[in-house]
Amino acid sequence: MSDLSQLSITTLKGVGAALAEKLKKVGIETLQDMLFHLPLRYQDRTRIVPIAALRPGQDAVIEGSVAVTDVSMGRRRSLVVRLQDSTGSIVLRFFHFSTAQKNGFAKGTKVRCYGEVRPGASGLEIYHPEYRTEQQDTGPLEQTLTAIYPLTEGLTQQRMRLLASQTLEHLTPRNLPDWMPSALAEKYHLGPLNEAIRYLHQPPQDANLAELAEGQHWAQKRLAFEELLTHQLSLQRLREQMREQLAPQLAPSTYLVNQFLENLGFSPTNAQKRVGAEIAWDLAQSLPMLRLVQGDVGAGKTVVAAIAALQALEAGYQVALMAPTEILAEQHFINFSKWLAPLNIEVAWLAGKLKGKARAAALEQIANGTPMVVGTHALFQAEVQFKNLALAIIDEQHRFGVQQRLALRQKGVEGRLSPHQLIMTATPIPRTLAMSAYADLDTSVLDELPPGRTPVNTVVLADSKRPDIIERVRLACAEGRQAYWVCTLIEESEELTCQAAQTTFEELQLALVGLSVGLIHGRMKPAEKAQVMESFKAGELQLLVATTVIEVGVDVPNASLMVIENPERLGLAQLHQLRGRVGRGSAASHCVLLYHPPLSHIGRERLAIMRETNDGFIIAERDLELRGPGEMLGTRQTGLLQFKVADLMRDAALLPNVREAAIELMRSYPDHASPLLDRWLRYGQEYGQV
Structure with missing residues (x-):
């Protein structure tokens, strides 16, 4: 049988062109995609709960007979049906109803319904439950937990469950290859892929709902590990490709940096000296530097950036500094103009709002080799040509994203030498996020505030x-x-x-x-x-x-x-x-x-x-817990970290093993990397194969 990654979703019964188009919106084009489109949560419809055992907030199936039906004319007109079993009674409340629906709840009618229990004016209630009466045939109870899938307009839960069920009938170990090498699966205690997929679409009656809700089930861990591993592989591949390029070798500065520090009026902190030395060493290599400098508010990142810039400028090359907003870019322009004027170094300015003659003049300056260029991400645009760009300094990296980092390659010396990249952020990045989102970067931390700063x-x-x-x-x-x-x-x-x-x-x-x-x-x-x-x-x-x-x-x-x-x-x-x-x-x-x-x-x-x-790193950890990684990193811009199964906070404990496994897989099983990237990152392949 064909590999499920090669079988179109239209091979399933009832999937025509219109439905296929809707499924494509949620990333489902093949049977493999359907299997990896996993439920968000589950409902237990496998057993009937006695009414007396119900608790507020619980989702449950109940069965009983109608005791009384009435139309309440309170603040909002509603149909009220009191349902009772041998243990107690509960109110079913409908705000939108027809006469026929009301008549269907005649006294004594047997009803099975499902919904969320909530406290009401006279005891427990369920608003708008899903229900069937004896006339409609209540049928047998569900045999597995009921999956709730991510949807888009025009798709229903019922349709998704049917498609998942049909796809599972096609599933065998042969047509969904397990690309996790058995040696790694054994080492990290990872169960079989097929069993994990089958379990997560249709958990058995005795499945632990709380464990599934918390993402702690072995099947979820198995898939989260593979997804995080794939993400690491894409970043490692990106890093390797960057490392295959050559960058200008910039000799350490002997004159400009000393002049700059003399004019500065204060001494750099030990942290600034340490990070400055790490950067200076990187810039002297023929491999492109990829370094992230993190520092809390006021730790002096701009001074570190200026010292790095002067090393490139003294070697006779251009430097570009980019910031995400015009006000921040302007601030950098003012600072660098002030610092570099005594050193007779010209600074050019380019932002999106620069129009007409002023823009043409700025583009000409940059193309002719003005040494220092400051601007917004307008500097990424194709029409901006540098003469000999050797260093790009990117401020507030999380607002830029991987694609723009890659675009810089084309801006290097004669399109042949890749510029070094120094990335700065004043938003301290929690370790869990740095390990996952910035695995392609070396990291330096400015962990010391200049003297005189008060909490x-x-x-x-x-x-x-x-x-x-x-x-x-x-x-x-x-x-x-x-x-x-x-x-x-x-x-x-x-x-x-x-x-x-x-x-x-x-x-x-x-x-x-x-x-x-x-x-x-x-x-x-x-x-x-x-x-x-x-x-x-x-x-x-x-x-x-x-x-x-x-x-x-x-x-x-x-x-x-x-x-x-x-x-x-x-x-x-x-x-x-x-x-x-x-x-x-x-x-x-x-x-x-x-x-x-x-x-x-x-x-x-x-x-x-x-x-x-006042500690930015503690604040960043808590921000990540409260908001999630997508929002912290500006997922909309980066396209990163839109995980299907993994959750960076919940699965943080997996990350050290994931990183280790990614290195081992690339070293010993390199042919497994591309199939994994295709499976998990088909829409993000620019990160893995740039």
Whole structure:
């Protein structure tokens, strides 16, 4: 029989062109795809639960006879059916119903139904249960747990279960090859692939529902291990391919770095020196550097990046620095222009909004070899030609993604030498995520803050305390300090957020007469933003009302108070970034999280974590637990980590073995890698075979 990866889904009974098109939307084109489209969760419809044994929140099958049927005219008109068995009774409630449906529940009618039990006004209730009456033939109970699959529009659970059941009839060990070498399966105690697949589509009656819900069953572990292994293989292959290329060998700087450090006005920390030495060694090799530098807010990553840039510049090559937002790119442009001007090094600027003659002039500068180029990811565009790019510095990597990293290859010297890549992030990446998402990178950590940085004291208050906080801002400014007042995103709308910032700015101007208040938001022109920030830095403004555009890269040591309105709208990493704007001087600094009650459970947890710790790595671990890897890494941009079975937090314990197994598989069973990549990453092959 043919390999199931070669058999189209249309070989199944009832699958025509229209249904095949819908299935394609959820990644199902072959019978193998159907087998790896696994249930999200399960329902137990294998046994009838006595009504007296039901508990709120439970999904259950019950059977009984109708005691009474009525139409309730409460806040919402509803059909109320009281069902009873020998142990007790329960209400079935329908908000959408017909007369025929009501008549079907005549007194004494036997009914079997399934649904979620919830507390009601007069005892337990089930809203809109699935049900069958004796007239419709209740039929035998299910023999296995009922799978609930991921769907798209036009697909039903019933249809998916039928397709899975049909596909399982085709399944044999011969037509779904197990690409996990038996030696590795034995070493890591992994059961047979076919049995795991069969079990997860149709778990038996006695399956442990709690174990399955928590992803702890051996069958789930078996598939999670294989999926994580495949992900590692794709990144290792990517790394190997990058390593097969040549990069310019850059001799360590002897002149420019010393000049830069003399002009800097302070000594680098030991951590900066250590990471700087790691980078300098990498740049001197003929293999392209792929290094991720992590550091908490204010750890001095930009200085490390400048030292790396000077090594390439002294060797006579170009350097590109890219940032994900225009305000951050502008901040880098200002810093590098200031640092490199005394060294007579020209800095070019390119962003998406640069148009017409200004854009043409910038492109010409870059093509003619302007040494230092700063911009947004507009620098990735095909029309941008470098003369001899040797080093690309990418800030906030998680917003770029693998594809753009790869695109850099074409930008190297004569398209022949690949540029070295230095990737920086101020969002500390939890170890579990770094092991999985960045397996193709070497990692350096700046684990030391420059002297003089003070921990920020964080308080969490309801917005009813707003007048008290305004008074606190007045006192801080009267003592010669400066403050930020941050307005957060209103349902993802930049325009509305800018309007909210404008309104807050006007309110605070009225409330704080005598104080000099400024405003900055994303809709302002770059020159306006730069002017406002300059005034704030110079101390001409005492209070700055801002949207989250001030999240990264802005350094005002005299600012010691930050108020963040509606912090519950932001993720932990972003809150931590914002808080890092204060505490940059020697004065005691404070951050007030002004939330709008009531808070959700996750909202409460987030704010409690912010109050408890200033450690970015602890915050990142908790953020990963609360939000998941896709959101933390910006999955939409990277295409990474959209796992079918694996869960990085839940399966973190598997990762060390997975990494070991990936190395062993590539070394001893290299011909197993491509079939695994095809099976799990068919839509992400650009990561595995670039």
